[in-house]
Each structure stands twice: as structure tokens, then as C-alpha cells.
Amino acid sequence: MLNPRVASRYAKSLLDLAVERGQLEQVHGDMLYLQQLTKESRDFLNLLRSPVIKAETKTKVINAVTAGKVSEITTAFIQLMTAKAREAVLPEIITSFINQYKESKGIKTVKLTTAVPVSDTVKQEIIDQVKKTPGFDKLELQEVVDPSIIGGFVLQADDKLIDASIAYDLKTISRQFENNDFIYKVR
Incomplete structure (x- = not known):
């Protein structure tokens, strides 16, 4: 993140304005669209970060890309940012806005890492189990496929981590052998 304080302040201002105007859900949808756009289009991201391209050109391109896809509040906000x-x-403001939105709605993000993609049934079972934890009534499941964990899963929610992966088990066994806990130590 280039400047988290600046991003947080602008995101908070946009969130407050959206709440004041009763368009929070619409602006949240706009931010999700823009986040997807910045992730998928490297050219768009380079346009935003380029010091060479003039502000008027950036405004025209951004307006062309977002025309009819984002609300008036979001359009005005982007024009203000460009000005x-x-x-x-x-991109940092968008991420900060989405995080602040989730916080205001009480939505927790739960990250599930597996070696292979899991079925919808397994996902639903995991969601049901996590929802039993106090404070996790509303949650969003973020899936990550990482073959390096070999098997099992890693579940992360807030500051809690459940590592039930085979890679973790192998590391634990490796540490036990390194410590030679199984060899009698003679003085």
C-alpha cells in the first residue's frame, strides 16, 4: 500500500457520503467493480499510476471505462481524485473502502486455503462451523488454492489460524527429528 492513511481517510469520507445519501450498497458495488477492474487490467492500473499521462487524459479514459457502470457519487469521487x-x-482507497464497509456491516472475512479446489458442500460445512463461533454471524469465504500445503486445509479468520495441512504436519515431524527427542542423551 502506497499510503494507508490517505487511502483510509478518503475511503471513510466516501463511505460517510454514501451512507448520508442512502447509496451505500450501490457505491459498494461500484468499488467491487473497480477492484475487479484494477486486478484484471494492468493497463488501467498503469494509467492510474502513471506520472506522464495528463489528468485530463486520465479523466477521459476513466470516464469511458466506467460510463454507465458506476454511480454518480463514485464518478464524482474519481474525478476529485484525478483533480x-x-x-x-x-486501488488502495478501493480496498480500504471495502474493508470499512465490511467492518460497518459486521462481515468477517474467512480465508480457506486448500491444495485443490473444494466442493460447494464442503465450503458450506466450513461456513456453518465457523458461524458457530461468537462474532462470526456474517462472513465471507475467500478461497485460495495452494498446492504447496500438499493436503488438508488452512483456515484463517481475524487473528485465529487453524493449520490442518499436511505440510504443517511434515514440518512438525521434521522439527522433532532435528531436536533428536527420540535419542537418549548421555552426559
Whole structure:
């Protein structure tokens, strides 16, 4: 993140404005769209971060890309960012807005890492188990496939981590052999 304080302040201002105008859900949808756009289009991200391209050109391109896809509040916000030469921070502002939105709605993000993609049934079972934990009534499951864990799963929610992966078990066994706990030590 280039400047988390700046991103957080702009995101908070946009969130407050959206709440005030009763368009929070619409602006949240806009932010999800823009986040997807910045992740998928490297050219768009380079446009935002380029110091060479003039503000008017950036505004025209951004307006062309977002025309009819984002609300008036979001359009005005992006134009303000461009006018204030803060468009390079826009991806961080988007991420901060989404995080603040989730916090305001009480939505927790739960990250599930597996070696292979899991079925919808397994996902639902995991969600049901996590929802039994106090404070996790509303949650969003973020899936990550990482073959390096070999098998099992790693579940991360807030500051809690459950590592039931085969890679972790192998590391634990390796550490036990390194410590030579199985060899009698003679003085």
C-alpha cells in the first residue's frame, strides 16, 4: 500500500457520503467493480499510476471505462481524485473502502486455503462451523488454492489460524527429528 492513511481517510469520507445519501450498497458495488477492474487490467492500473499521462487524459479514459457502470457519487469521487492528483492511490482507497464497509456491516472475512479446489458442500460445512463461533454471524469465504500445503486445509479468520495441512504436519515431524527427542542423551 502506497499510503494507508490517505487511502483510509478518503475511503471513510466516501463511505460517510454514501451512507448520508442512502447509496451505500450501490457505491459498494461500484468499488467491487473497480477492484475487479484494477486486478484484471494492468493497463488501467498503469494509467492510474502513471506520472506522464495528463489528468485530463486520465479523466477521459476513466470516464469511458466506467460510463454507465458506476454511480454518480463514485464518478464524482474519481474525478476529485484525478483533480487532486490522487488517482495513483485509488486501488488502495478501493480496498480500504471495502474493508470499512465490511467492518460497518459486521462481515468477517474467512480465508480457506486448500491444495485443490473444494466442493460447494464442503465450503458450506466450513461456513456453518465457523458461524458457530461468537462474532462470526456474517462472513465471507475467500478461497485460495495452494498446492504447496500438499493436503488438508488452512483456515484463517481475524487473528485465529487453524493449520490442518499436511505440510504443517511434515514440518512438525521434521522439527522433532532435528531436536533428536527420540535419542537418549548421555552426559
